[in-house]
Amino acid sequence: MSTASIEVATVFTDFADLWDPFLAGQGPAPGYVAALTPAGRERVREALRAAVPTKPDGSIALTARAWAVRGRKVHGKAA
Numbered sequence: 001m002s003t004a005s006i007e008v009a010t011v012f013t014d015f016a017d018l019w020d021p022f023l024a025g026q027g028p029a030p031g032y033v034a035a036l037t038p039a040g041r042e043r044v045r046e047a048l049r050a051a052v053p054t055k056p057d058g059s060i061a062l063t064a065r066a067w068a069v070r071g072r073k074v075h076g077k078a079a
Helices: 015-023 028-035 038-051
Strands: 002-012 060-070
Touching: 002 015, 015 028, 015 038, 015 060
Parallel strands: none
Antiparallel strands: 002 060
8 A cells, every 4th residue: 555645735815715615514624613603613713813824915825735545455355
């Protein structure tokens, strides 16, 4: 079996560009945010805002990462 990381540079125009998809409720992180109380959502929003590196023009550059895994089946067992 082998693994590799796939990285993609992502640039958000501003904090709203990063945050608004979390309000859609689609996927694990947005689903979690959607389940919070309004006060809880605001705490998460402000913690995220404080944690992300924001450039002077307001943009936010992050790296998205996914893991790729390749394996093969040998005689009924994973190898």
